[in-house]
Amino acid sequence: MTLRLFDTATRDVRDFVPAVPGEVGIYVCGATVQSEPHIGHLRTQVAFDVLVRWLRRSGLAVTLVRNVTDIDDKILAKAAAAGQRWWERAAIYEREFTAAYDAVGVLPPTYEPRATGHVVDMVGLMSRLVERGHAYVAAEGDVYFDVRSWPEYGSLTNQRLEDLTIAPEDLGAEEPVNAGLKRDPHDFALWKAPKDGEPPTAAWPTPFGRGRPGWHLECSAMAQRYLGDTFDIHGGGLDLRFPHHENEQAQSRAAGYGFARHWLHSAWVTQGGAKMSKSLGNGLLVREVLAEAPASALRYALTAVHYRSMLEWGPDTLAEAEATWERFAGFVARASERVGAVDDAEVRSAVLPEAFVAAMDDDLNVPAALAVVHEHLRLGNTAVAAASVGGSHGPEVDAARRDVRAELVAVRAMLDVLGLDPGDPHWATGGDSRYAEALGAVVQAELDARADARAARDFATADLIRGRLAAAGIVVEDQPTGARWSLAAPAPTERLQD
Numbered sequence: 001m002t003l004r005l006f007d008t009a010t011r012d013v014r015d016f017v018p019a020v021p022g023e024v025g026i027y028v029c030g031a032t033v034q035s036e037p038h039i040g041h042l043r044t045q046v047a048f049d050v051l052v053r054w055l056r057r058s059g060l061a062v063t064l065v066r067n068v069t070d071i072d073d074k075i076l077a078k079a080a081a082a083g084q085r086w087w088e089r090a091a092i093y094e095r096e097f098t099a100a101y102d103a104v105g106v107l108p109p110t111y112e113p114r115a116t117g118h119v120v121d122m123v124g125l126m127s128r129l130v131e132r133g134h135a136y137v138a139a140e141g142d143v144y145f146d147v148r149s150w151p152e153y154g155s156l157t158n159q160r161l162e163d164l165t166i167a168p169e170d171l172g173a174e175e176p177v178n179a180g181l182k183r184d185p186h187d188f189a190l191w192k193a194p195k196d197g198e199p200p201t202a203a204w205p206t207p208f209g210r211g212r213p214g215w216h217l218e219c220s221a222m223a224q225r226y227l228g229d230t231f232d233i234h235g236g237g238l239d240l241r242f243p244h245h246e247n248e249q250a251q252s253r254a255a256g257y258g259f260a261r262h263w264l265h266s267a268w269v270t271q272g273g274a275k276m277s278k279s280l281g282n283g284l285l286v287r288e289v290l291a292e293a294p295a296s297a298l299r300y301a302l303t304a305v306h307y308r309s310m311l312e313w314g315p316d317t318l319a320e321a322e323a324t325w326e327r328f329a330g331f332v333a334r335a336s337e338r339v340g341a342v343d344d345a346e347v348r349s350a351v352l353p354e355a356f357v358a359a360m361d362d363d364l365n366v367p368a369a370l371a372v373v374h375e376h377l378r379l380g381n382t383a384v385a386a387a388s389v390g391g392s393h394g395p396e397v398d399a400a401r402r403d404v405r406a407e408l409v410a411v412r413a414m415l416d417v418l419g420l421d422p423g424d425p426h427w428a429t430g431g432d433s434r435y436a437e438a439l440g441a442v443v444q445a446e447l448d449a450r451a452d453a454r455a456a457r458d459f460a461t462a463d464l465i466r467g468r469l470a471a472a473g474i475v476v477e478d479q480p481t482g483a484r485w486s487l488a489a490p491a492p493t494e495r496l497q498d
Contacts, residue, residue: 141193230258
């Protein structure tokens with residue numbers, strides 16, 4: 001089956017065929033680093049991380065570009081209010097976004113360009129638009145795109161220019177100082193002259209006067225720089241369709257570039273049906289969520305719902321996600337005890353179940369793919385139970401162990417595509433496998449000492465060791481094949497207030 005993806009521009013699911021066979025270029029809008037990330041920010045990046053993992057698993061070489069908007073009205077205003085330099089604030093929160101992405105296992109992009117590092121590219125694109133008659137200088141430092149010069153304006157979101165509501169520039173940002181000089185109220189800023197009180201470091205010289213980039217210009221310039229005139233996929237959150245992506249497409253195509261061939265948008269995280277955002281005061285900060293639950297549970301919660309479906313965040317979202325993750329991790333641990341650890345290279349080269357492949361090729365239908373995972377998880381648990389009966393030898397036990405290994409590889413391989421493989425070293429205490437290895441060695445030494453005490457019928461010492469492990473959050477289960485340990489489930493915590 002050919003991979004099929006929903007295209008926002010055509011409003012239907014269609015075959016995805018890369019422009020260059022075997023290669024895929026993707027541009028995903030990243031963060032405006034004005035303040036801390038919330039889980040709504042992560043939803044988009046996790047969705048496109050699954051896409052990238054699936055494309056690579058399908059044998060395609062993927063170039064992923066994810067930008068950082070490190071200069072805009074909100075960054076300047078919040079930095080001034082906090083007594084910070086604007087670039088200082090941007091750097092602080094860029095690191096926080098990177099840490100949040102890393103925590104939930106989002107793979108790093110191929111390139112992560114900052115807006116401030118690509119002013120030359122933006123000026124080049126702006127000059128090209130002015131020369132072609134699609135942009136004009138309203139005043140020194142203020143350059144606008146002329147929407148009426150481009151008849152296709154509105155095609156991405158299926159809107160006619162005459163029907164568009166006139167809204168403040170850039171979704172609530174302040175208007176440029178010379179906004180009254182627009183030829184049409186719908187024209188949008190490519191370049192903005194400095195406002196009174198803004199630091200001189202927040203403006204760059206151009207042939208059209210000093211100023212700083214409009215929000216939309218930066219993405220078009222960086223996409224063209226790293227992916228060329230035409231590339232395969234442009235993505236972002238659903239809220240970026242208009243005006244951001246509509247404006248990007250208009251200016252890039254007016255400049256003579258093919259730009260994105262396929263548009264993908266992920267849906268929002270909602271609470272009580274309302275979009276999660278800082279402006280509405282209902283954004284759950286990533287650091288707050290990770291204080292309540294492990295990153296693996298957050299990753300699962302953000303992954304399990306289809307990327308085009310709204311994710312309604314409720315009181316039980318994290319608890320349910322954590323319970324499911326524990327089932328995955330528990331099976332991988334038990335199966336690995338029976339048949340030994342499986343090499344990561346084998347997991348990543350394993351043939352995936354056909355039903356899983358079909359689900360992922362159907363517009364990344366993760367819920368259907370997870371149903372396949374759960375079916376193999378059930379088969380794997382059945383095989384683990386069979387491999388634990390009747391001693392350690394015999395044809396039936398040997399067959400059961402072969403089944404255990406097959407299901408272990410299958411489950412891990414499918415979860416690897418979703419970024420949820422419990423055997424991935426990333427999920428071992430902060431992503432550093434040394435912690436898990438050290439913990440395993442210490443616990444095993446305690447279990448060996450406990451086994452020696454039990455063999456010597458020194459049950460008081462054995463109980464003392466077990467109690468010491470329990471106090472450290474280690475659960476010990478005695479089984480016919482020996483003692484097995486696992487981390488205790490975290491104690492219930494009070495739900496964070498919205």
